[in-house]
Amino acid sequence: MVELIDVNDNAPAFTQSSYTAVVPENAPLDWSVSQVEAVDPDEQAGGIVEYSLVNEGRLEGSHELHKV
Numbered sequence: 001m002v003e004l005i006d007v008n009d010n011a012p013a014f015t016q017s018s019y020t021a022v023v024p025e026n027a028p029l030d031w032s033v034s035q036v037e038a039v040d041p042d043e044q045a046g047g048i049v050e051y052s053l054v055n056e057g058r059l060e061g062s063h064e065l066h067k068v
Contacts, residue, residue, distance in 0.1 A: 002036060002051055012040035012049050 014036060021034035040047045 002053060010041040010046075012038045014038045 038049045040049050
């Protein structure tokens with residue numbers, strides 16, 4: 001699960017209502033699983049969106065988020 005946190009007056013929102021990804025069993029370690037996007041209408045630093053993974057059950061191994 002990806003959690004969005006905001007401290008400004010406009011809430012960030014994902015550009016899709018949900019995201020689904022399937023990882024093949026033989027996918028390479030550096031394989032990109034999915035890409036998500038959220039926008040925040042606040043100006044300047046208040047409009048910067050940062051992502052983090054939240055452990056909602058069985059997340060095993062290492063997980064990285066890359067800014068695009």
